[in-house]
């Protein structure tokens with residue numbers, strides 16, 4: 001599909017005066033990372049992620065026809081019960097990007113009521129779950145205006161719109177493993193939207209666990225926009241994009257044959273490479289904290305001593321995602337509790353698993 005396929009055809013706008021839709025949409029954790037993009041939110045390499053289950057955003061979108069039509073966006077944002085005018089610029093920027101595809105957004109007054117399942121200051125980015133939940137609410141309006149659209153089109157377009165809000169949000173519509181970015185070895189993959197990993201996944205990866213250790217709950221040190229821009233003129237950029245695409249091919253096999261050892265190796269290398277890109281850009285950043293490294297060392301020690309398949313991955317921050325197969329859950333949870341929680345801010349951590357994607361409420 002091309003970008004043109006997402007432009008809304010004529011609908012009977014007058015048919016819908018007001019209403020409300022609610023969606024719950026998950027966060028996701030990239031296994032092969034997206035870092036570097038070109039306009040408009042086109043990734044420099046394909047990425048692949050686990051959709052999460054417990055970390056999610058629930059958004060209700062109330063809409064009513066404007067009394068006097070105008071070209072402005074009319075938005076009120078209520079986050080966890082409080083009016084948040086400081087959220088508006090980001091949402092208006094998002095609306096500006098998506099107006100071409102859903103022109104009806106200038107016709108309504110919107111009230112966006114949103115909440116996260118994870119604490120606001122946890123260092124967990126809510127942009128993927130937040131933007132995908134909002135995109136799904138907007139797509140529900142389109143479905144109402146144009147009931148002929150299929151579920152398949154609806155999910156693709158939701159991912160397409162979410163991507164224009166935050167790249168990784170394209171991967172937060174469906175579960176359990178999602179690929180975003182055109183890749184020669186993944187049929188039907190696209191730079192425009194995420195797709196479900198198209199092959200059967202080995203049972204070793206069923207219900208995979210992700211325990212998120214909250215090492216630093218502060219605001220992001222480097223915004224996504226600045227972060228992605230670091231890859232322009234980066235001395236290792238092209239090698240990195242090629243490596244990520246190679247890693248997708250490798251991971252495609254690993255996920256099908258259930259090779260946990262190869263998974264551990266690839267996932268940790270991806271995480272460290274993401275951080276290496278930040279350390280070797282100009283300006284340069286170190287986003288890990290001393291406790292991030294302590295946790296990594298402990299994980300390596302535990303793996304050596306027990307032959308566990310535990311591994312870590314990182315986002316663009318200091319928190320650590322500890323990944324492990326469901327069958328190791330009991331033992332690894334004990335290890336996390338006894339040995340790793342001490343490195344978390346206020347001992348805080350979140351237990352999550354791979355999830356099935358967004359759902360309408």
Ligand code: PMV
Nearest residue numbers: 030033034166167168224316
């Ligand atoms: O979606 P963005 O623009 O916030 O970028 C996310 C980038 C990483 O989280 C670091 C990697 C990824 O693929 O999710």
